């Protein structure tokens with residue numbers, strides 16, 4: 001595939017002008033359109049990171065499938081984790097339309113070259129963590145993802161539409177887990193509260209560094225990949241979860257939270273970005289475990305991939321011969 | 323001309339998936355996936371694209387078999403219908419107000 005040679009007698013300048021025109025008109029860029037290299041690279045990085053996050057994200061929750069407290073919760077959790085696998089695959093496909101191979105992306109993840117969301121480098125020691133992940137982590141993901149449905153790159157936007165449809169169940173099941181625990185025995189209530197205390201700040205940090213320290217945001221917004229800034233999305237999320245926490249009968253571990261009449265938003269406290277950067281650099285509680293597990297699963301599956309490919313090749317040959 | 327998505331160096335080829343949501347509707351493009359052969363492509367497509375009753379029938383097509391028109395050639399390629407508004411019912415205004423027409 002000749003990706004970046006504008007065909008049919010369009011000069012590079014004309015091609016760029018057409019690209020800008022499409023973006024300005026709020027239309028979508030499709031795989032075979034000409035696009036600037038930086039746009040392609042930004043998308044490959046963002047979409048593959050997003051895909052990796054969905055795949056790695058299966059681990060902290062998969063951790064509880066065998067120990068879910070009832071058959072119903074087990075079935076729900078399996079369906080959710082299976083959805084996350086699906087999300088990863090939709091996104092890998094979207095990234096592939098930009099010219100990067102699936103095997104390459106897997107390799108980049110396993111080698112540690114590619115990043116994924118830091119949130120999945122935290123442990124899930126209690127059942128309430130499955131509730132907190134659904135409510136806060138999927139909740140934050142939804143805030144991030146809904147505007148991405150309108151991302152200027154067609155295949156990315158379409159993958160996000162499919163993902164968002166499935167996410168709402170994820171958030172609700174998490175909320176329900178916490179609600180039941182919160183209304184249960186004192187020990188159950190405390191377990192829910194302790195878990196929310198741990199997940200609150202990391203969930204807020206999922207939106208990325210403050211706008212002032214997010215140098216690539218402006219370009220992404222100009223390209224209409226991103227529609228809202230990190231801080232805007234974070235604020236939207238805080239405004240959502242404060243009233244929800246009241247319904248849950250749980251508190252958020254942030255004394256600075258209060259309604260700001262003037263702004264029409266909830267104020268909230270500063271976040272510990274040093275911790276965020278530590279986790280990002282690979283020094284979080286579970287970074288090495290997550291990658292180790294992913295690598296092992298990939299290695300363990302090697303014989304299946306090879307056998308299936310060999311079988312397909314033989315069938316092909318027989319079909320050709322007959 | 324190029325095929326949508328997919329690079330040559332992956333272990334398994336890429337397939338495009340089309341799903342018929344219910345009887346009476348066309349198969350619509352749902353997305354793509356990797357699989358070693360058509361049979362497994364169908365099974366993977368079922369697991370990936372119809373976990374919530376989204377379909378009653380699936381087509382899978384090797385991505386490499388799809389030929390697309392050149393997007394840069396768009397203007398010339400789709401030129402013919404332009405300026406032919408008479409191909410639309412809305413062109414014929416004199417029948418305005420006449421019933422069942």
Ligand SMILES: [Fe+2]
Pocket residue numbers: 054083084087163167
């Ligand atoms: Fe997801």
Ligand SMILES: [Fe+2]
Pocket residue numbers: 084138167170
């Ligand atoms: Fe989710």
